[in-house]
Amino acid sequence: MSSKDQLAVKNLHVGFQNKKSFTKIIDGINFSVKKGETLCIVGESGCGKSLTSLSIMGLLPKTGKVSEGEILFDGQDLTGLNEKQMSKIRGNEISMIFQEPMTSLNPVHKIGWQISESIVLHQKLSKKQAEEKAIDMLKLVGIPSPDKRIHQYPHELSGGMRQRVMIAMALSCNPKLLIADEPTTALDVTIQAQILELMNKLKTELHMSIIMITHDLGVVSEIADKVLVMYAGKVVEYSDVKTLFANPQHPYTQGLIESIPKLNEEQDELPIIKGSVPSPDEMPKGCRFSTRCPYATNACFNEVPPMISGEAGHQVHCWKYTECWEIVEKEGLIDAGMRETAAASQLIGS
Amino acid sequence: MVSFILRRLGLMVVILFIVSVIIFSLVNVLPGDPALLKLGQEASPEAVEKLRIEMGLNDPLYVQYFNWISNVIQGDLGRSYIDNTAVTEILKQKIPVTLQLTVISFFVAILIALPAGIISASRKGTLWDYSSTLFALSGVSIPPFFLGILLIFIFSIGLGWFPPSGYTPFWQDPMRSLMLMILPAITVGIRLSAELTRMLRSSLLEVLQSEYIRTGYAKGLREKGVIFKHALRNAMIPVITVSGLQVGSFLGGAVITETIFAVPGLGQLVVNSILTRDFPVVQGAVMFMAFAVVFINFTVDMLYSVLDPRIKLSGGAK
Amino acid sequence: MAQLQEATIKEVKVQSPRATMYMGMLKRFLQNKLAVVAGFFIVLLIGSALFAPAVAPYDPGAQDYTKIMNSPSAEHWMGTDEIGRDIFSRVIFGARVSLQAGLISVAIALGVGIPVGLIAGYYRGFLDEIIMRITDALLSFPSLVLALALAAVLGAGLENAMIAIGIVLTPNFIRLVRAEVLAHREREYVEAAKASGLRDWRVILVHIFPNTLAPMMVQATLAIASAIISEASLSYLGLGTQPPTPSWGAMLSAGQGYLADAPWIAIAPGIFIFLTVISINLFGDGVRDMLDPKLK
Numbered sequence: 001m002s003s004k005d006q007l008a009v010k011n012l013h014v015g016f017q018n019k020k021s022f023t024k025i026i027d028g029i030n031f032s033v034k035k036g037e038t039l040c041i042v043g044e045s046g047c048g049k050s051l052t053s054l055s056i057m058g059l060l061p062k063t064g065k066v067s068e069g070e071i072l073f074d075g076q077d078l079t080g081l082n083e084k085q086m087s088k089i090r091g092n093e094i095s096m097i098f099q100e101p102m103t104s105l106n107p108v109h110k111i112g113w114q115i116s117e118s119i120v121l122h123q124k125l126s127k128k129q130a131e132e133k134a135i136d137m138l139k140l141v142g143i144p145s146p147d148k149r150i151h152q153y154p155h156e157l158s159g160g161m162r163q164r165v166m167i168a169m170a171l172s173c174n175p176k177l178l179i180a181d182e183p184t185t186a187l188d189v190t191i192q193a194q195i196l197e198l199m200n201k202l203k204t205e206l207h208m209s210i211i212m213i214t215h216d217l218g219v220v221s222e223i224a225d226k227v228l229v230m231y232a233g234k235v236v237e238y239s240d241v242k243t244l245f246a247n248p249q250h251p252y253t254q255g256l257i258e259s260i261p262k263l264n265e266e267q268d269e270l271p272i273i274k275g276s277v278p279s280p281d282e283m284p285k286g287c288r289f290s291t292r293c294p295y296a297t298n299a300c301f302n303e304v305p306p307m308i309s310g311e312a313g314h315q316v317h318c319w320k321y322t323e324c325w326e327i328v329e330k331e332g333l334i335d336a337g338m339r340e341t342a343a344a345s346q347l348i349g350s
Numbered sequence: 351m352v353s354f355i356l357r358r359l360g361l362m363v364v365i366l367f368i369v370s371v372i373i374f375s376l377v378n379v380l381p382g383d384p385a386l387l388k389l390g391q392e393a394s395p396e397a398v399e400k401l402r403i404e405m406g407l408n409d410p411l412y413v414q415y416f417n418w419i420s421n422v423i424q425g426d427l428g429r430s431y432i433d434n435t436a437v438t439e440i441l442k443q444k445i446p447v448t449l450q451l452t453v454i455s456f457f458v459a460i461l462i463a464l465p466a467g468i469i470s471a472s473r474k475g476t477l478w479d480y481s482s483t484l485f486a487l488s489g490v491s492i493p494p495f496f497l498g499i500l501l502i503f504i505f506s507i508g509l510g511w512f513p514p515s516g517y518t519p520f521w522q523d524p525m526r527s528l529m530l531m532i533l534p535a536i537t538v539g540i541r542l543s544a545e546l547t548r549m550l551r552s553s554l555l556e557v558l559q560s561e562y563i564r565t566g567y568a569k570g571l572r573e574k575g576v577i578f579k580h581a582l583r584n585a586m587i588p589v590i591t592v593s594g595l596q597v598g599s600f601l602g603g604a605v606i607t608e609t610i611f612a613v614p615g616l617g618q619l620v621v622n623s624i625l626t627r628d629f630p631v632v633q634g635a636v637m638f639m640a641f642a643v644v645f646i647n648f649t650v651d652m653l654y655s656v657l658d659p660r661i662k663l664s665g666g667a668k
Numbered sequence: 669m670a671q672l673q674e675a676t677i678k679e680v681k682v683q684s685p686r687a688t689m690y691m692g693m694l695k696r697f698l699q700n701k702l703a704v705v706a707g708f709f710i711v712l713l714i715g716s717a718l719f720a721p722a723v724a725p726y727d728p729g730a731q732d733y734t735k736i737m738n739s740p741s742a743e744h745w746m747g748t749d750e751i752g753r754d755i756f757s758r759v760i761f762g763a764r765v766s767l768q769a770g771l772i773s774v775a776i777a778l779g780v781g782i783p784v785g786l787i788a789g790y791y792r793g794f795l796d797e798i799i800m801r802i803t804d805a806l807l808s809f810p811s812l813v814l815a816l817a818l819a820a821v822l823g824a825g826l827e828n829a830m831i832a833i834g835i836v837l838t839p840n841f842i843r844l845v846r847a848e849v850l851a852h853r854e855r856e857y858v859e860a861a862k863a864s865g866l867r868d869w870r871v872i873l874v875h876i877f878p879n880t881l882a883p884m885m886v887q888a889t890l891a892i893a894s895a896i897i898s899e900a901s902l903s904y905l906g907l908g909t910q911p912p913t914p915s916w917g918a919m920l921s922a923g924q925g926y927l928a929d930a931p932w933i934a935i936a937p938g939i940f941i942f943l944t945v946i947s948i949n950l951f952g953d954g955v956r957d958m959l960d961p962k963l964k
Binding site for chain 2: 804816821893920923931934
């Protein structure tokens with residue numbers, strides 16, 4: 001891990017433990033976020049992107065468990081911390097905002113109280129000082145007449161305003177990392193753009209790192225520095241944002257990008273990715289996308305694809321870019337020698 | 351908000367009117383001639399008839415109702431057939447006793463229900479949860495008179511901690527007054543606490559699923575902070591509404607408990623005056639109880655809008 | 669006639685999925701072990717009550733002055749009372765009173781509550797308004813006080829106590845049925861039935877009433893429990909079942925005076941009321957979960 005990494009996730013495995021069995025949802029993912037950088041985690045619902053963010057926050061549901069791997073925040077492994085240590089980090093050094101601004105704020109408390117709560121909690125300010133800070137924060141996120149707003153209840157604000165309140169709340173203790181789980185999904189398109197603009201502005205002003213969870217590539221192009229594409233609990237592609245849009249490698253990423261409507265081209269029909277995500281118990285042994293991949297061969301079904309790196313940290317997990325692909329495609333079989341060749345392959349032309 | 355209160359007040363008046371009609375008709379079909387009761391069995395038929403006319407008992411029922419209710423509105427509830435004391439005087443003596451009992455019982459109920467409900471919801475599926483669920487189920491299933499008798503058997507007769515029955519006014523001997531009140535208060539309070547525990551548990555479980563609870567954790571609050579600052583108030587909203595509706599059964603529990611423990615309150619008064627057919631006292635006491643229930647329900651409705659800021663808006667918008 | 673045949677054919681068709689639905693419900697109920705145990709106790713109690721003369725070892729009224737206030741023994745499982753009667757036999761016979769009171773009071777409440785609730789909910793308007801205000805007023809009385817007053821008006825005795833308790837329970841059923849009707853009356857199938865020219869009472873009985881059954885079963889079960897407590901309370905206060913008929917409430921009341929010397933006189937019937945009521949409540953919870961697992 002480089003010293004500039006704010007967060008580094010290494011070989012993370014997460015799943016749900018019920019009485020007898022352990023259902024693994026996230027299967028060995030790796031990524032890192034540098035200081036001041038924005039990482040977008042993209043994928044369909046159920047691919048484990050929200051679970052990843054909850055693992056970082058230590059807010060997994062009761063049955064959820066990190067079974068393997070490390071989450072290094074400022075070099076400290078968060079998975080080893082107890083509840084008390086974790087609560088000192090949450091809302092203070094790592095903050096989170098959620099998808100539903102309508103239901104993420106407590107309906108029976110005034111918003112000023114809700115913002116100052118975490119300020120009092122982490123910064124040991126008096127209530128009065130915290131309230132002043134809350135007003136400043138509301139000003140920062142662009143809420144007009146904040147001194148009046150702090151006396152209002154959440155139901156008196158619009159959805160966009162509430163999401164701004166959530167952001168103000170999350171930023172009130174100057175976190176080093178902000179995790180945003182689909183923060184604009186529930187909002188109108190115009191409001192979405194405003195919120196993204198606000199986040200971009202605040203990122204530069206406050207010099208924090210952001211992890212943005214989204215399924216919307218439009219959002220990614222607005223805000224991301226780096227992108228992690230997830231499919232069924234695994235990373236399929238990891239790259240900086242320009243490379244990803246200019247030169248997507250994984251068939252899944254390509255499918256995602258193709259399915260964005262383009263204004264300048266005439267399209268009769270949007271291409272879609274056929275099929276649906278397999279459930280955990282019918283997951284193919286090999287590449288998890290193989291059941292929907294147009295290029296899939298027998299080998300893809302049976303053998304986990306290696307990670308192939310290219311320039312500028314571009315990574316893709318796919319047999320198609322291994323040096324032995326031609327043989328793989330023809331034979332549908334993989335032997336030990338090919339595995340070695342494959343693992344040593346380099347991504348060309350990215 | 352004002353129109354909401356006014357509408358609610360109007361409704362209350364209508365209900366109180368119907369309540370008074372029900373009480374009046376109940377008492378007027380009670381068997382036994384009030385005039386005969388008042389004069390005693392040996393009175394001559396002429397004297398009884400004379401008194402009937404004097405008491406207005408031969409008037410049509412609606413006239414009798416009108417006379418009665420206009421007196422009631424002026425604060426005159428009539429006089430006891432037994433000893434001719436004004437009913438209002440009797441009520442004045444009895445109400446503080448029952449009030450003391452119900453207030454202490456209410457505290458007992460809250461003291462048990464709050465921790466039991468919270469522990470049970472936050473430790474769902476553990477032994478704590480099962481025990482408090484079992485407690486709640488037993489609490490609503492045990493008849494108050496059996497609970498009262500069991501308590502007397504264990505704590506008075508067995509352990510000798512508390513006197514078995516009786517009453518001492520608080521200002522005469524506070525210590526003895528409280529000692530006498532504890533068992534009756536537990537008897538009345540257990541049932542309410544069982545109901546509250548049940549409701550609080552299910553309400554909290556639902557609230558704890560909310561997204562603002564997750565927000566609370568994301569802020570860095572610990573479980574205690576999340577439950578007390580964020581979950582409890584939201585969870586109390588439905589609990590308070592439903593417990594408002596329990597006031598009636600709460601007072602009903604007081605009626606039988608007062609009889610068991612010989613507490614000279616409203617409940618004992620109602621039972622005794624029904625048994626002795628002392629109509630004006632029955633009317634007065636039952637009327638007071640029903641009014642108390644209606645009034646408390648009204649207050650709970652108001653409290654509800656204080657607890658839940660969303661209510662105000664919808665009330666004011668109309 | 670043709671229409672009738674069509675209707676019968678439809679009935680037949682839905683039968684098999686319905687049968688599987690019932691199987692599923694039964695399975696869910698059997699999973700709730702406490703409810704099953706409770707059900708078993710209730711069946712045992714009903715059996716003993718029905719065959720009380722055969723089950724009870726002694727005549728419940730037979731006094732034996734040589735055995736006054738004997739403590740529980742092999743001969744008298746629950747001891748004897750202040751005039752030497754066998755308490756176990758009296759408890760068994762007392763079950764008759766309690767079960768009867770529970771069932772009949774609730775039957776009365778259902779008999780009045782269902783039609784009134786259906787009418788109020790279906791016709792709405794002024795009639796509904798009056799009915800609802802009267803139920804509001806009735807619910808403003810502490811239920812025991814109202815039952816007490818009614819029992820006093822009607823005169824002491826088991827029958828009158830059951831009528832009084834039935835009346836007290838009625839408003840709850842009116843409210844429940846009305847709320848269910850309101851929830852269903854705007855649904856498409858009711859609109860369709862009305863549009864096809866069916867008479868009001870047919871719409872109510874055929875299309876609305878069946879939908880109210882599930883919540884009503886749950887409410888009725890729980891009401892039986894509270895009716896049993898109410899009857900015992902009235903008997904305890906002397907306004908319910910009259911001696912010499914043994915009833916749990918009156919036994920408790922009589923036994924209270926002997927708590928120090930012969931606690932079993934009061935405690936035995938008390939435990940039976942408690943077990944009966946808790947079993948019915950558990951059974952009711954089981955029925956509720958069986959009918960709608962979401963309500964849990």
